[in-house]
Amino acid sequence: MLILTTGGTIDKVYFDAASEFEVGEPTVPHIFEDVGADIDYELVPLFRKDSLEMTDEDREQIRAACEASGHRQILITHGTDTMALTAEALIGISGKVIVLTGAMAPARFRVTDAIFNIGSAVGALQSLSDGVYLAMNGRIFEAGKVRKNREVGRFEATS
Amino acid sequence: MLILTTGGTIDKVYFDAASEFEVGEPTVPHIFEDVGADIDYELVPLFRKDSLEMTDEDREQIRAACEASGHRQILITHGTDTMALTAEALIGISGKVIVLTGAMAPARFRVTDAIFNIGSAVGALQSLSDGVYLAMNGRIFEAGKVRKNREVGRFEATS
């Protein structure tokens, strides 16, 4: 499995020195260790960005990294605000199953959706046919058919 | 989605009065609430048993509950010691995708695999074709082809 990390809330840590939250190192390996996941993976940290800062060029770079990889299963962690947009930008890559996920609350919080979301992405990755998907709120959405509803803080299918 | 709970480590709580751990109420609804899961489900608490106490009759009851349900997707939480055995006892139910999961450490622990495992089961449930599966250690196994390796505390495929 290839894991591409791009930043987002899931990886936010608190720097006391700055009294600020910033995107830190990828938390996926720590989650895997805590939960006893028995998964072979290659980790490629691409960016440490809030997803609102993600550009078209960044998305091209993510797409290129997916296409160039020898892995069929690709997990991408991403900020939630433009996760649906990045998913769309990956449509059409052949021979790959790609699942994007992230979190509304940082993985380092006591109550967080990060660990559950990584779990659901990993479960879906091993079960889906080729394509691009988004795993959030316990649901698996197809790329191009999902949006974040900011008012209710939840992803939903578009009609 | 139908959720059948049967007990096991995932639902263990600590009773100070008895200085003992016992199987408590199902934790899945609490997990769904904490992580903002947007899932319609029916919860049926069948047992509160350690899986070593699970009998053939209990397994028949689980099978009957699956067959009788109007839901195609069925999540079963179960103790780990005989989870593989119960999965086998469900093989052949038609028109259903059934995923069993549980945890090595109670969901109420600060470090636990429970939340991740429920996530991976939920992700797999929505992605798999009909059949019986087991979601543990970040992997999705087919019923009848998996065992718990007690020495290393991990599930693995049988050859």
Place this chain on the structure above:
Amino acid sequence: MLILTTGGTIDKVYFDAASEFEVGEPTVPHIFEDVGADIDYELVPLFRKDSLEMTDEDREQIRAACEASGHRQILITHGTDTMALTAEALIGISGKVIVLTGAMAPARFRVTDAIFNIGSAVGALQSLSDGVYLAMNGRIFEAGKVRKNREVGRFEATS
């Protein structure tokens, strides 16, 4: 016991809408509930400020609130950067034992010093004679004889 809250890292929450951390509502009552604390207290939320934004006028307001209170025991939660400065500004209030504390990591994190620090402040409050103290890093310091060492992220006695 009087509890004055002034903001700081201990009360920081994450607002997904803004992808930002801000000072939220006081966490002390939630901590007391989680740990089964059997403490009668009056909660007065004074500010929701990073301690670097705290002004001399704010400190006068804190001092006035202490002096006006009918309680002998006063717990103040405060940002760490200027906690020592605020402690100094309270020296000389008679008939009160005042303990300031806070946290390097928000109380809502899975790993945080917030709960421990509130505990040590509460333990000290009930045990000390009148005066102004700071409870951080498991130690009890006298006001005027302590500083935050930002390099190592820890409070230490001044010689």
Place this chain on the structure above:
Amino acid sequence: MLILTTGGTIDKVYFDAASEFEVGEPTVPHIFEDVGADIDYELVPLFRKDSLEMTDEDREQIRAACEASGHRQILITHGTDTMALTAEALIGISGKVIVLTGAMAPARFRVTDAIFNIGSAVGALQSLSDGVYLAMNGRIFEAGKVRKNREVGRFEATS
């Protein structure tokens, strides 16, 4: 500071192999590390017992360990059921401040009083004059004047 550990709920861990909770290694050092406590201490693990199993001979051994120690400040972690009894058995040791604490829920739980209680004991230890005390539920009790009310799961002063 001397830290004597005797077992009890605070140190309970879950052994998946046995599907059982047992008293594990002392958690105090892990708590100190997680919260950035800057405390010099000597750790002496005396027992790993449920406090209901604690005998008069065990209490004599605890008393002897306190008397023999070069440290003035002594923290004892202990099961809650007979903590008050052990505290009484230590009354009269001269030149020492001794604080007993423990937890209603294991330190490894996501919601636990363990970290808060260790904090309050540490805060009290540095602030009290010589004597024997019990730190539970956010309160500091004198030995001989406290009991555990098992019905409400809380310590209270005896009249």
